[in-house]
Amino acid sequence: MTLLLAYSLRNVWVRSSTAALTIAGLALVSLILLAVLMLGNGLNRALIESGSPDNVLLLRKGATTEIASGIYRDQAHIVSTLADIARTPGGAPLAIPELVALISLAKSGTDSPANVVVRGTQPEAFALRPQVRLTQGRAWQPGTTEIVIGAQIAARFLRDGIGTHLRIGKRDWLVVGIAEAQGTAFESEIWGDVDQLMSAYGRDSYSSLTLRLSSLSAFHALDAAIAADTRLLLQVKREREYYLEKSLAMATFIRLLGFTFTFIFAVGAVLGGTMTMYGAVASRTREIGMLRALGFKPRQILSAFLFESLLLGALAGLLAIGGGTALQFVTLSTMNFSTFSELAFRLTLTPASALITMAFALGISMIGGIPPAVRAARLSVAAALRAPGR
Numbered sequence: 001m002t003l004l005l006a007y008s009l010r011n012v013w014v015r016s017s018t019a020a021l022t023i024a025g026l027a028l029v030s031l032i033l034l035a036v037l038m039l040g041n042g043l044n045r046a047l048i049e050s051g052s053p054d055n056v057l058l059l060r061k062g063a064t065t066e067i068a069s070g071i072y073r074d075q076a077h078i079v080s081t082l083a084d085i086a087r088t089p090g091g092a093p094l095a096i097p098e099l100v101a102l103i104s105l106a107k108s109g110t111d112s113p114a115n116v117v118v119r120g121t122q123p124e125a126f127a128l129r130p131q132v133r134l135t136q137g138r139a140w141q142p143g144t145t146e147i148v149i150g151a152q153i154a155a156r157f158l159r160d161g162i163g164t165h166l167r168i169g170k171r172d173w174l175v176v177g178i179a180e181a182q183g184t185a186f187e188s189e190i191w192g193d194v195d196q197l198m199s200a201y202g203r204d205s206y207s208s209l210t211l212r213l214s215s216l217s218a219f220h221a222l223d224a225a226i227a228a229d230t231r232l233l234l235q236v237k238r239e240r241e242y243y244l245e246k247s248l249a250m251a252t253f254i255r256l257l258g259f260t261f262t263f264i265f266a267v268g269a270v271l272g273g274t275m276t277m278y279g280a281v282a283s284r285t286r287e288i289g290m291l292r293a294l295g296f297k298p299r300q301i302l303s304a305f306l307f308e309s310l311l312l313g314a315l316a317g318l319l320a321i322g323g324g325t326a327l328q329f330v331t332l333s334t335m336n337f338s339t340f341s342e343l344a345f346r347l348t349l350t351p352a353s354a355l356i357t358m359a360f361a362l363g364i365s366m367i368g369g370i371p372p373a374v375r376a377a378r379l380s381v382a383a384a385l386r387a388p389g390r
Contacts, residue, residue, distance in 0.1 A: 019312060024035035024273045026316030027323070029265040030361040034324040036258030037353035040251050042183075042332070046345035047247035050184040051240030054086075055128065056219065057074050058209040058226070058234045065246070066100040070205040073097075073233055085211050088124060090263035094181070095211035099197050102341055103168055103190075105157045115335075116153060116344040117189045118168055120197030128212055132186050132297055137162045139175030140192055145200075148177040151277050152344035156333065165192070169200030185243070188344050210239065250336065266360075270368045292295075311367025317361030324349045 051057075065067035076097040085093045099120035104113045109162060123139050126132055140146035147166065149158060158164050164175045173192060181187045194206070213219060223236045324347075333344040 009017040022272060022312050023316045023319065024269075026313060026361055026365060027319035029262065029268075029364070030317055030320035030357050031323045032258070032265055033262045033360050034320050034349075034353060034357040035327060035347065036255060036262060037347055037377075038324060038327060038347035039254050039258065041348035041350050041353060042345040043247055043251045043254070045183050045348050046123055046185050046188075046343060047243045047336075048240060049131075049182070049243075050129075050186060051127065051238070052131075052212075053216065053238065054079075054242055055239035056211050056213055056214050056222065057237045057242045058211070058304055058360045059237065061233050063234050063235070067102065068207040069207050069236065071097060071207070071209050072205050075234065076206060076209050078229065078231060079209055079211070079226065079234070084214050084222045084225075086214045088127065088233075093211070094124065094128060095209060096125055096128055097194065097206040097209045098125075099194050099203060100203060100207040101169070101197070103166075105153075105166075107156055108159045114157075114333075116157065116205070117341045118147075118197065119189050119191050120194035121181060121191055122194060125191065128210060129181070129186065131184060132179050132181040134177050135180050137175075137186060139177055143196065145171055145173045145196055147173045147177045147190050147191060147192040148179050149175055149190050151178060151180045152187040152331070152333075153190060154178045155331075156342075156344060168192075171196075171198065171200045185343060188342055209234075242385070246336065250334070265362055270364050272368070306366065306369055309365045311364025313362045315356070316365065317358040320361060321349075322358050323353050324354070 031299055057066075058071065059066065059069040060071060076095075080095045082091045083220065085095055088094055101118045101120075102115045103118055106113050107114050124140065126134075126139065132150065135151065137148070147168075149161075154161050158166075158175065161178055162175055164173045166248075179186070179191070198204070198206075201354075213222065219236075219238065226232050226234055226236055327347045328349050329346075331344055331346050333342055336343040337340070
C-alpha cells in the first residue's frame with residue numbers, strides 16, 4: 001500500500017499543471033465558504049460579544065430595540081434601589097440609564113451618508129463594559145458637550161479624530177477621545193453625557209437602562225422584582241441575549257446568500273474534480289494494468305486514486321485557510337437591520353470555521369474522486385494493458 005501511495009504522490013507531482021488547476025478551483029470554492037463563515041463570526045463578535053453575561057438590559061414593555069424604548073427618570077431611580085445590583089467601589093449601584101439616538105454622517109472621502117448610533121451614558125459605562133477602552137485622548141467631562149467616538153467611526157467618518165466638532169441635536173460637540181471595544185458594535189458608536197444629549201434632543205426619558213448583576217444567579221430575582229412592581233412596566237433581558245436577537249436576521253440573510261453561492265460553485269468544483277480524475281485514469285490506463293499484473297488488488301487501486309483526490313482536496317483546503325488568514329485584515333461595514341445604523345466589523349477566522357472548510361474541501365474532492373476511482377479499480381488487466389499510450 002505504501003508503494004501505491006508513493007505512486008499517487010508522484011503522479012500529482014508529474015501532472016502538476018493539471019493538479020494546480022484542480023486545487024485552485026477547489027480552493028476558490030472552499031474560500032467562498034470560509035468567507036461566509038468568517039462573515040458570520042465577525043457579525044457574532046460585533047453584536048453578540050457586545051453583551052456581557054453579567055449585564056442586564058431594561059427596555060419598555062413591547063419595545064424591541066433601545067431606539068424604540070423609553071424609560072422615565074423615576075422608573076430608573078426605582079430600579080437603581082433594587083437588590084441584586086452590583087456596586088461601584090464608591091458603593092453606588094452600577095445601573096446606568098442611557099439615551100440612544102441616530103445621526104447621519106457622511107463617510108470620509110464620499111458624500112454617501114450613513115446612520116450612526118449616539119449613546120448618551122455616564123463615565124461608569126467603561127466599568128459596565130470593560131471591553132471598551134480609550135486608546136486616544138480622554139473620557140468626556142460630565143455636564144459638557146464632549147464626546148468619545150469608536151475606532152470604526154474615527155476610521156470611516158472622522159479621520160481628523162480628536163478635536164473634531166460634530167453637530168448632534170442642534171449642538172456642536174467636541175471629540176475628546178477615541179475608544180476600541182475588541183471589535184464589538186461599540187466601536188461603531190459615539191458616546192457622550194446622557195443629560196446633555198437628552199437636553200439637546202428635548203427628551204424627558206431615557207431609552208434603556210443597563211445594570212450589572214451582583215451574581216449570575218440574581219437574574220431571576222431581579223426579573224421577578226421588576227415584574228411585581230406595577231410602576232415600572234419594563235422588560236428585562238440579559239444583555240448578551242438582546243444582542244443575539246439583533247444579530248439573527250442579518251446573520252441569517254448573509255449566511256443564506258453565501259451558502260447558496262457556495263453550493264452553486266461547489267457543484268462546478270465537483271464536476272471539475274471528477275473530470276480531472278477521469279482524465280488521470282484515462283491517461284494511466286496501462287499503468288493501472290501493470291499494477292494489477294503485479295498483484296495489486298482492485299480495492300488497493302481504488303484507495304490509491306481516492307488518496308490522490310483527497311490529497312488535492314487537502315491542499316485546496318490549506319490554500320483556502322491561508323486565504324482566510326489574509327481576509328482577517330478586511331473590515332466591512334453594513335447596515336444593522338434592527339437599528340438601521342452603520343455597523344463595521346472584521347472577518348474573523350476561528351478554529352471551527354477552519355475545520356469546516358477543510359472538511360468541505362475533502363468532502364467535495366471525495367465526491368468528485370469516487371466515480372473515477374471506481375472505474376480505475378474495475379479495469380480488467382487485459383483491457384488495461386492493451387490500451388493505447390504508455
